[in-house]
Amino acid sequence: MIVAMQERASEKQIQSVIERLVELGFEVHRSTGKLQTVLGAVGARIDFDIRDIEVLDGVKEVHRISSPYKLVARSFRAEGTVVRLRNGVSIGGNDVVVIAGPCSVESREQLFTIAEIVSKSGARMLRGGAFKPRTSPYSFQGLGEEGLKLLKEAGEKFGLLVITEVMEISQIPLMEPYVDVYQVGARNMQNFNLLRELGKIRKPVMLKRGIAATIEEMLLSAEYIMAGGNYEVMLCERGIRTFETYTRNTLDISAIPIVHKLSHLPITADPSHGTGRRDKVSPMARAAVAAGADAVIVEVHHQPDKALSDGAQSLYPEQFSKLMDELRMIAPAVGRKIA
Amino acid sequence: MIVAMQERASEKQIQSVIERLVELGFEVHRSTGKLQTVLGAVGARIDFDIRDIEVLDGVKEVHRISSPYKLVARSFRAEGTVVRLRNGVSIGGNDVVVIAGPCSVESREQLFTIAEIVSKSGARMLRGGAFKPRTSPYSFQGLGEEGLKLLKEAGEKFGLLVITEVMEISQIPLMEPYVDVYQVGARNMQNFNLLRELGKIRKPVMLKRGIAATIEEMLLSAEYIMAGGNYEVMLCERGIRTFETYTRNTLDISAIPIVHKLSHLPITADPSHGTGRRDKVSPMARAAVAAGADAVIVEVHHQPDKALSDGAQSLYPEQFSKLMDELRMIAPAVGRKIA
Amino acid sequence: MIVAMQERASEKQIQSVIERLVELGFEVHRSTGKLQTVLGAVGARIDFDIRDIEVLDGVKEVHRISSPYKLVARSFRAEGTVVRLRNGVSIGGNDVVVIAGPCSVESREQLFTIAEIVSKSGARMLRGGAFKPRTSPYSFQGLGEEGLKLLKEAGEKFGLLVITEVMEISQIPLMEPYVDVYQVGARNMQNFNLLRELGKIRKPVMLKRGIAATIEEMLLSAEYIMAGGNYEVMLCERGIRTFETYTRNTLDISAIPIVHKLSHLPITADPSHGTGRRDKVSPMARAAVAAGADAVIVEVHHQPDKALSDGAQSLYPEQFSKLMDELRMIAPAVGRKIA
């Protein structure tokens, strides 16, 4: 940690800051320049709140030097994490994996129809919500465990792995027999109790970025899971909230190369939630793969007009098929192929 | 709902949109102008997703006219809600209530010292976290039920009501004997399962605005609670995330008059979390009262340097006392007084 | 324009709004529903400020239906605008054009070295600043007209067109002999006097999006230029300001398909300013082309360490050459080729 004192800080103020740092267990190096004094403090606990020093008299600014995370840092596993799943599917390796399916599981017929479509076009994993958190208390709230069973059945029938969202600790064991990957939604990115429990299991977790979360905060949330011993974590960029209102969110494509630099964890992109509009999903899915995403997750529905949720952002089957063709052309430009 | 067709929309496209609306249960009025056709659709379900119409061919834009909420709307209770608590404390009436206390309950001695200080200066309610969600997995996580007991004891001793944060459904009954008001934190503003359960109880709830939540979204979350039959809800502005980095968040003071216009629910301001820096807390608390806040909630600590969490944003006792004096001068300018 | 009255609006309030609308020249259609009255108002002047109606008593909300722009709308020229330049270079057609060069023109040697490099790798247009607006008053401010001359010479020698930024009305005639395209920087996107003057000339203009500008505001600024009779306009996405601090700006890739839907004007992407970091430029350039950009503009420097401005976001020659190869692989996925 570096503590820059104000230019006119008094010797008394400087001594007082040093004493406080020593009291907190830091080793302090003082460097006195013509204009100002700078203190280097070594030995910060990882959870140290630098504002505790910022507010002391005479302090100008404080910079943390060590990362607030360890296990998710690229330096922890420089070669990168490859999350290995069933059926020869891996995320984070040479293949770019496409995950597809409806927003919500609505019925057996709906799910099986869509699973067949996406499987034929080349998706390797099936998505679909069984428990649906909705902004309005008056909306469809999901099929629950019945939805989980349908997901597993459809996955088996069409050779697809299964990913679905876990929203509460109590759902973790309930879901265990049905899913290959637990998804943590954007609204739960900082539900630390849930993250801690997911750290105790040994199944992969896909953690979505909150709409107001910085990339560093997403990494800190992943650290919660890894700190529990579950190292099979992948991240997902799904759009952040900005002043632009045309799209529901702004999909931050640059998060993809940034995560690859800061962390060893794979990064997925969700252009369906990231834009909220069907006609923007394919361009953004292409952009994500071109920027180096390890996987993309998209919503597909055979009758989007009749979908019980998020129909407006679901691709028609023929749009999905066309998108798969485009992604197959783009992946080699980044030295990869579609799984 | 108003559907504006594109200027060159074909008759076929227009008919197709009308059919779709009728199929969805709307009554449709068509208005054909020189340049474009506009459709008025009456009878929307409250949870209707307008994007389902936005993506149809030939549609330019769609506007929802009816509010997506009912019970929280000002029109539902034009005279305004006054949340009546014990000890003659009411929020939303003529009095402006000051809530104060430490970020976390750390020990009996710490809590009792602070409770005495804030009570003497004129606070009417004691705040303090017993369960602490933290960004880092390596930080202090709260005293749990022991903290709740201390809050109740301190409240009784110093004549203060008690408010503390509930983070999980399982904590609701656990907290019941100890608290006067349940607080829902910013990160849980859209934890709809939790909100639904809080709708079933009959104790007041203070709902904090999420850092990326619009005012409308905060109102929709309050609607979840009221829809369950719990009408004792108050809102809390605690800062939103913007591009400005000097403060941790940007306290949106304008949310105070806006909530008063759109809703009958009382609105509180939290300048401690809203700024994250002690030296900005008093100016923003004054601003909140001047803008019409029904209550303010501030963090106070007798030894902020040694606080286990958020010490940097906790006021010293003498700062709090001075702030109370200032608020007493400001409240009459908006026709109110400090409780 | 649609005016939705509040649910409990009085007849007197409704009549008063109708009268005001008629007074303003609107034709008004009234539609009275069970819950509320909605007024349709036809005949708005394009510059009408809907807030004038929003603040009237009894009004709940007002929606503009007609676009605030005309000439830039897709409907004005449904087939799309192709800006045709010298040397067979066109922007907006089948070719994706790459524009490259240094941030600032620093010297003849520097510019010619870089122009040769980018020309050999396949760029068709040379960029470079002659007048440099800088955040700090103590920074290098550009070579001025000498820089313009060097740009023209280098362009001629290496078969490149020239684009450079115009910052003041007085620079328009000065630049005329030297440039193929005038660039309007992000900070001048709403310098309406400058835009009006650029509307009077007959040379293409590339208008960059302001860091806090919505896409609609960018289109309105383009309307200023077109309203003067200059129809050769192209837009440029160069990053918006968000809460994320890792990158200097967040390049809004989704603006590319959105502009293509709303407008007939070509859209360029600037990943150098959009990210501010060299190692993010290539991934974002690839993403932009994959999303359908008509051109990309990137900064290249043979000695970025010694660049007088923005060296940190300039590609090394070999990075640029590799990027060109990648773009050549990606363009066919969107049915295009690199010019």
Next chain:
Amino acid sequence: MIVAMQERASEKQIQSVIERLVELGFEVHRSTGKLQTVLGAVGARIDFDIRDIEVLDGVKEVHRISSPYKLVARSFRAEGTVVRLRNGVSIGGNDVVVIAGPCSVESREQLFTIAEIVSKSGARMLRGGAFKPRTSPYSFQGLGEEGLKLLKEAGEKFGLLVITEVMEISQIPLMEPYVDVYQVGARNMQNFNLLRELGKIRKPVMLKRGIAATIEEMLLSAEYIMAGGNYEVMLCERGIRTFETYTRNTLDISAIPIVHKLSHLPITADPSHGTGRRDKVSPMARAAVAAGADAVIVEVHHQPDKALSDGAQSLYPEQFSKLMDELRMIAPAVGRKIA
């Protein structure tokens, strides 16, 4: 400047960074810890771009320690700047000054009517736009020099000083005979050529914060003016762009105490532009004074319904009069009085 190397940075990388720093004129202190090496670099030019070091191999992060500004820093004039104007009006001292008037000067009758109203209620300075930049090319663009003359006449008649917006260098001498304070609008906050020219004159300048500008950027823009020798500068918070759409902008009240801490310059608040809605202006003006603003600037119109611009955010005369009474009650809470 502090350069933190990556944890696994090689000795070669470290040496290479040190050499580069020395080459750039820095004096370098190396501090090698158990985990990582940190370099302290002294002697940065004020315009040094830290990204030039950030992108070097092996570098983790770089922090500037010295401020990028000097003259505007609080340390330059610790006692604070008081801008002394005619008629005993001072901004930055014990008095809080209220500036009021119409958005645009529309006619003699309009301006004189409003000037009389605001003068009687206690305003000390008259605002009003003569040159009006508008988002749409089809809107009213101001009276020009005729407007300036009217401002001066009205000011003289009713004992008010005059402030109006300067938008181009050529307007500086034109305005000189008419104005007491030059206002730089939000869109021109980074029009550095204009700022440089305003640094050469010897009349006060009020610099408004851009809607996407950080507080530090606003200070850097003020530095441009002061660097030219004009020390009579005051700042103005007028709302920033956020994701909240209910208000046109989010007035960042916390900027007031922050500017007071970082700088010696006075700070004004503009709640009219900061909210864009008449019914939010008074609460936010009160909040600004309670937070410590040195002045407030508000739009007032005797017939807002008929205003040629921004009528929706203009106060009615009786609202303004009531606001003045409220401000007179609030100012003593911060140890001040309304001028």
